[in-house]
Amino acid sequence: MRTALSVFFYTILFAFLGTLVIAFAFHIIDIHDLILLLSRAYEDSYLRFITGLCGMVLILLSFAAAQTITGKIQREKTIAFSNPNGQVTVTLSAVEDLVKRLASQMTEIREAKADVRAHKKGIDIGMRVVLARETNIPDFTLRLQELIASRTQDVFGIDEAITVRIHVAKIVSREDKSCKKRQEIEKEEIPVPYQGIKI
């Protein structure tokens, strides 16, 4: 119902704007009338207040509509299973959280991003990783795929097939990270001038 209202709101709004633009393009709206109307709305304090109020209402309605539509989309992105006491739904972002946490435990991975999609045939996990230079990529990616698939199946109790796609985006040396860390430590250890001097 709320989604239908949101769609109706946007349809009306865009149809109104479209009609205005067409009317302006075909000279149906007289430019002098438009200027007169705008100048009156600009000068009259009561009309200004009404216009401002309309603007506020439009912004609020727009936020509400956007939230309803995106909420609907988010609701659809779930994995569901039933227990005797009721249904359990797991959002795909929860699966992404788990995959990222699993990846962060592996020393070879510097950065990891996950994108999870659910299909009728199963679950598709896409990973974008930044690896350390010393890593043997074929061995490591195979190990990572197996680990993610098995842990996800185990933790979520999913029976469907899980496909894990890994995209190695970058390879960085260990020094890169240690250099960054050293710089951060140096920044933290900057002595405060005149510290400890009593006047």
Next chain:
Amino acid sequence: MIPDEEKSELGIIKIHDNVIASIAYLAALEIDGVSRICDDMKSKALRLVGKKTQCGAIGIQSEKNDEISIIVPVILRYGYRIPDVASRIQEKVKQAVEEATDLMIREVVIKIKGVEK
């Protein structure tokens, strides 16, 4: 929110949905593996003004035959098996609400919104 009603000899006892939600909230938090209950817009707004609610985004749906459904959106701790934790939440919430209110629980829907440490 429609308060649930119960007739006694002396009059009507009404249990507000917020009360059921609070019981469910506290019961769910007792389960090992639950990190927190998700907040809705109202809870967030109340927290901004310094008021803490104890029902989060828990939803209560009253059915026609005096049964209710409870929707619990949760964030779980990393390292736990989700079906087990979800099942324990369902049992605990159902038991807690039934014991406290004598209402019939049709189902407890668990929505896992995230995993965190």
